[in-house]
Amino acid sequence: MANSNTVIWVQDLHKIYKMGENEVHALRGVSLGVQRGEILALMGPSGSGKSTLMNILGCLDQPTWGTYVLGGRDVSRMDDDELAMARNGLVGFVFQSFNLLPRTTALDNVMLPLVYAGTTGRERRRRAAEVLEAVGLADRLHHTPNELSGGQQQRVAIARALVNQPSIILADEPTGNLDSKSGREVMAILQRLNRETGITIVLVTHDPRISHYAQRVISLFDGKIIKAEAIAEPIDAANELTLPEGVAV
Amino acid sequence: MNLLEGVRLALRALTTNKLRSALTMLGIIIGVGAVITLMSVGEGVQSYITAQFEAIGTNLFFLVPGSFQEELRRPAFITTRDAEAIADPAQAPSVLHVAPVVQGSASVTTPGRDRGVTVTGVTPEYALARDWQTQLGQFVTATDNQSRARVAVLGASTASYFFPDRPDPTGEVIRVNGSPFRVIGVLSERGGSSFQNEDDVVMIPLNTALSRVFPRRTTTGEPSLTIVYVQAVSEERMDAAIEEVSLILRQRHRIGLDEPDDFTAISQSDIIGTFQQITGVLTVFLGAIAGISLLVGGIGIMNIMLVSVTERTREIGLRKAVGARKRDILWQFLTEAVMLSTFGGAAGILLGAAGASAISYFLRDDGFSAVFTVEAVALATLFSAAVGLFFGIYPAQRAAALNPIDALRYE
Numbered sequence: 001m002a003n004s005n006t007v008i009w010v011q012d013l014h015k016i017y018k019m020g021e022n023e024v025h026a027l028r029g030v031s032l033g034v035q036r037g038e039i040l041a042l043m044g045p046s047g048s049g050k051s052t053l054m055n056i057l058g059c060l061d062q063p064t065w066g067t068y069v070l071g072g073r074d075v076s077r078m079d080d081d082e083l084a085m086a087r088n089g090l091v092g093f094v095f096q097s098f099n100l101l102p103r104t105t106a107l108d109n110v111m112l113p114l115v116y117a118g119t120t121g122r123e124r125r126r127r128a129a130e131v132l133e134a135v136g137l138a139d140r141l142h143h144t145p146n147e148l149s150g151g152q153q154q155r156v157a158i159a160r161a162l163v164n165q166p167s168i169i170l171a172d173e174p175t176g177n178l179d180s181k182s183g184r185e186v187m188a189i190l191q192r193l194n195r196e197t198g199i200t201i202v203l204v205t206h207d208p209r210i211s212h213y214a215q216r217v218i219s220l221f222d223g224k225i226i227k228a229e230a231i232a233e234p235i236d237a238a239n240e241l242t243l244p245e246g247v248a249v
Numbered sequence: 250m251n252l253l254e255g256v257r258l259a260l261r262a263l264t265t266n267k268l269r270s271a272l273t274m275l276g277i278i279i280g281v282g283a284v285i286t287l288m289s290v291g292e293g294v295q296s297y298i299t300a301q302f303e304a305i306g307t308n309l310f311f312l313v314p315g316s317f318q319e320e321l322r323r324p325a326f327i328t329t330r331d332a333e334a335i336a337d338p339a340q341a342p343s344v345l346h347v348a349p350v351v352q353g354s355a356s357v358t359t360p361g362r363d364r365g366v367t368v369t370g371v372t373p374e375y376a377l378a379r380d381w382q383t384q385l386g387q388f389v390t391a392t393d394n395q396s397r398a399r400v401a402v403l404g405a406s407t408a409s410y411f412f413p414d415r416p417d418p419t420g421e422v423i424r425v426n427g428s429p430f431r432v433i434g435v436l437s438e439r440g441g442s443s444f445q446n447e448d449d450v451v452m453i454p455l456n457t458a459l460s461r462v463f464p465r466r467t468t469t470g471e472p473s474l475t476i477v478y479v480q481a482v483s484e485e486r487m488d489a490a491i492e493e494v495s496l497i498l499r500q501r502h503r504i505g506l507d508e509p510d511d512f513t514a515i516s517q518s519d520i521i522g523t524f525q526q527i528t529g530v531l532t533v534f535l536g537a538i539a540g541i542s543l544l545v546g547g548i549g550i551m552n553i554m555l556v557s558v559t560e561r562t563r564e565i566g567l568r569k570a571v572g573a574r575k576r577d578i579l580w581q582f583l584t585e586a587v588m589l590s591t592f593g594g595a596a597g598i599l600l601g602a603a604g605a606s607a608i609s610y611f612l613r614d615d616g617f618s619a620v621f622t623v624e625a626v627a628l629a630t631l632f633s634a635a636v637g638l639f640f641g642i643y644p645a646q647r648a649a650a651l652n653p654i655d656a657l658r659y660e
Contacts, residue, residue: 060570060653081574087653088572099567099657103265115254116572160571 007167007200008034008057013066015052015223026052027063028223036167037198039191039234041205041214049223050204051172057202058093058170059086071167088116092161096173098153100145106132106156107141113164131159135189151182158189162199169193171203175210181241187213188237213237259584262557270589273553276546277593277636278600281629283539285601285621288628290608291532292620298524300616302517308345308484309378310491310516312477312498319509326467327474327512329459331501335479335494336374343490348375348478349455353463357451358424359411366407368425368451370458378480386419386434393433394454399461401430404450405438425451428461479514487516540632546593547636554586554644565648566656579649586641587634594633598626 015027026049034040044050055061056068059075062083068075071090078086087093092113100109110128119127132141135155145153154174161169171190175183191213194201203214211217212235219227263270312335314325332349335341351370356363375381376388383402393400401423403411412418421432430453439447453462459472467473481490491514498504498512558565565578605619612618 055654058570060657084569084572084574084577087570093570095570095657099563099570101564101567112568113571116568116574116577164572 005036006033007036007071008032008202009067009069010053010057011067013053013056013063013068015049015056015061016064026223027056027066029066030220030223030225032218032225032228034168034200034202036200037194038216039194039201039203039214041203041211041217042220043205043208043211043217044220045206047222048220050220052223053220054170054172054202054204058091058172059083060093084116088113089164090166090168092158092164092166092169094154094157094161094169094171094174096176098145098150098157098177100153100156100160102146103144105142105144106137106148106159109145109156110159110163113160117164127163128159131162132156134162134193135159149182150178151185154178154182154186155189158186158193162193166199168200168202171201173204173206175205175207183210184237184241188241191234191237255580255584256588258581259588262585263588269553273549273589274593274596276549277543277590277633278546278597280539280543280546281594281597281633282600282604283542284536284629284632285598285625286604286608286619287535287539288532288625289601289605289619289621291528291535292622292625293605293609293618295525295528295532296620297617298528299521302521302524306378306380306480307517308481308487310479310481310487310514312479312494313475313513313515314473314511316509316511316513321509321511323511324468325511326471327477327498328467328471329455329474330471331498332474332477334497334501335477340497341490341493343481343486343493344479345482346374346378346478346480348372348378348480349474350375350476350478351455351458351463351465351473352475355426355451355462357407357411359421362411364410366449366451368453368458368462370455370463371452372455375452375478378478382437383434384437385417386432388434389452389454394456397457397460398454399428399430399457400433400454401425402434402436402452403432404436404448404452406446406448407451408432408435410449423451425453426462491516543632543636547590547640550586550589550637551640551644553589554582554641555647557585558582558644558648561648562651562656562659565651566653566659569651569653570657575649578651579645582645582648583638583641586645587637590633590637590641591630594630597633598629601625601629 010033011031013027013030014025017024017026030049030053042050042053052061056063059070059078063076066076070086075083075086101112107125107128110132111124114124114127129141132138135158137152137155137159140148140152145156148156169190174186174190178186187210190201190203193199203210205211212231214231215234216228216230218225312327314327315321316325329349332347335344336347338344349372353368354365355368357366357368371389372394373389373391381388384405386402388402389400403418408418411423412421415421418432419434422429423432424430436448459465465473479490479494481487495510495514499510502511504511568578602621605621609618
């Protein structure tokens with residue numbers, strides 16, 4: 001199944017949480033591969049294990065057993081520091097609730113991963129400004145999150161995920177906290193990034209309409225993959241939008 | 250993330266909550282301020298006492314009867330004959346002057362005035378050994394002493410008390426325990442910088458004092474002295490002088506080889522040493538009490554850092570999610586704690602310096618001044634930084650150990 005174009009390769013992944021006396025079997029043997037340059041949507045109702053899978057893919061959590069190879073490296077054998085480095089450089093994570101630092105400018109928020117990557121100050125500033133420009137926020141560098149709309153905040157978060165040039169972006173319900181227009185804008189940006197840079201995108205959603213922006217949809221239920229289907233013609237989010245001025249898509 | 254960046258980050262976190270940071274630092278400020286003030290005052294007391302005793306003279310020691318350390322079987326005395334023996338240059342070549350003294354309190358009266366005064370029976374050597382000068386008239390002479398003359402030399406403040414209207418009281422008469430004494434001189438002022446006012450004194454010839462005022466006798470009927478001042482020929486020969494004098498007294502008192510001295514020789518350096526020991530203990534003790542307040546300040550820092558870690562759980566989760574390692578988070582919170590404590594420490598040093606200066610200012614007339622030592626500053630700085638480290642490490646570890654997923658989900 002794995003080949004040189006496989007960026008994510010997961011084999012028989014299990015995750016068991018201990019909640020007091022009870023054991024919760026969140027993942028019950030998930031196997032999947034994600035190809036370079038693909039947009040993959042993970043679907044499923046709450047409790048299906050999609051967020052658990054996403055956390056493992058994002059190196060935020062480790063499987064109870066099973067194998068996860070990310071860009072040729074076995075994540076399940078990584079120690080704490082290696083996981084931190086993987087989160088820093090190999091994957092970019094976009095959260096449903098944006099998770100920006102409050103009272104901190106867009107520029108500083110985007111520079112955060114570079115701080116932990118050890119990039120020099122000047123280089124940080126340059127690269128952060130560059131990715132913010134790429135998500136259409138060149139004029140919002142010095143705005144703090146509470147001065148930005150939800151869509152703008154999520155675009156800052158995307159910029160932050162991009163700034164260390166990872167090969168994959170993992171987006172957990174990236175449009176979940178946004179109105180449909182802002183959601184489409186965000187999806188349009190992700191699609192454009194995928195098209196222009198070939199970056200792989202894995203997104204979690206429970207919204208079937210969002211999943212149609214992807215090229216492949218995998219449905220999870222009770223910790224297992226129950227369906228995998230390719231979308232013949234993914235919707236182009238940019239076409240759906242009458243974009244406001246100044247947003248470069 | 251380098252050190253400078255860590256400091257900048259910590260500064261930003263601390264300035265976001267200025268009031269809280271200031272209140273947290275207050276504990277350390279008070280603690281360090283107290284340590285600095287008390288240590289400076291302690292040092293000041295020590296150097297004040299040292300200066301007081303150094304004024305006595307470095308080649309002088311006293312002989313007093315009895316022993317501070319040993320239980321004696323017989324009552325101990327030093328007699329005038331002992332003093333004469335010590336003064337013999339053939340027996341004690343290292344001794345320059347010997348000033349036997351008998352001292353006590355006596356009632357002194359003039360018409361209209363009556364008061365208890367320290368009366369000292371002296372020989373002319375006393376003025377030499379203790380460096381007394383007269384501003385009016387003359388000191389007790391050898392002839393006065395031999396003839397047991399009823400003459401008196403007054404201290405400067407005694408003179409102005411008993412003769413307020415007479416700038417020159419020589420020739421006047423005072424009564425000491427009822428006996429009339431003619432005033433022959435007034436001593437120069439020493440100044441009130443000593444423990445007892447040395448200017449409030451009446452000096453009369455030793456033999457006069459022994460026969461009329463303080464008729465103290467040993468068991469064998471010899472006149473008994475209160476104290477003998479011995480001046481060595483030089484500071485270097487102090488030890489030799491003490492040895493010679495001890496030998497003479499042991500022989501004269503027929504003290505067996507295994508028996509302890511029945512007299513005690515005290516030098517100025519002995520006294521200074523003893524007082525320095527006392528004030529040293531006092532300084533450490535005060536410092537320790539102040540240290541407790543520093544400890545309380547440290548607990549305040551720990552408390553606030555724990556609150557801060559809880560409040561910023563999401564921030565910690567996010568930082569970890571974008572690649573912060575455990576030690577990055579650990580350093581971030583540790584830097585904040587140490588900065589709180591060192592800023593508090595710096596402010597505390599200023600406060601302590603101000604406190605020490607204030608105390609010096611209020612006691613300036615007594616010639617006291619607090620000594621602001623580099624050691625105290627270094628100690629306070631180190632200690633406050635250590636307090637920050639010690640009390641910061643637990644909250645920082647809690648922060649570093651947070652699981653990023655739980656931390657991100659934290660509401």
